[in-house]
Amino acid sequence: MTRLLLSNDTEFTIREALFSTHFGRMLLSFKDIQENNYHTETTKENGMEYLCITFHLYGQKRILETVERLLNGLYISTIRSIEANHVTDQKLVD
Numbered sequence: 001m002t003r004l005l006l007s008n009d010t011e012f013t014i015r016e017a018l019f020s021t022h023f024g025r026m027l028l029s030f031k032d033i034q035e036n037n038y039h040t041e042t043t044k045e046n047g048m049e050y051l052c053i054t055f056h057l058y059g060q061k062r063i064l065e066t067v068e069r070l071l072n073g074l075y076i077s078t079i080r081s082i083e084a085n086h087v088t089d090q091k092l093v094d
Contacts, residue, residue: 007078010053010064012036028079038064051075 002017014032033040039054043066053065067075 004079006053006065006067008065010038028077042069 002014004012004014006012012028012032013036015035030040033053037055039056041052041054043050043052049069051067051069052063053067055062055064065077067077069075
């Protein structure tokens with residue numbers, strides 16, 4: 001499990017995350033977004049496409065994050081770690 005923050009302090013909890021120090025990026029799926037009770041929609045401004053992560057509270061929609069779309073079709077955002085834990089198999093320690 002991991003907890004992370006996007007650039008505007010939108011917090012995510014991902015129950016099944018895989019981390020590798022050799023992989024320079026992390027993928028956040030639509031399933032992860034929905035499991036955190038957020039929604040997504042796309043918008044265009046000044047010829048650029050963005051993915052908006054939204055939250056609905058009392059019938060009001062609030063845009064939490066606006067994530068830029070790259071030429072390869074992926075969306076990019078800065079992610080900060082909230083906490084870090086290391087899990088080690090006890091057999092390897094002994």
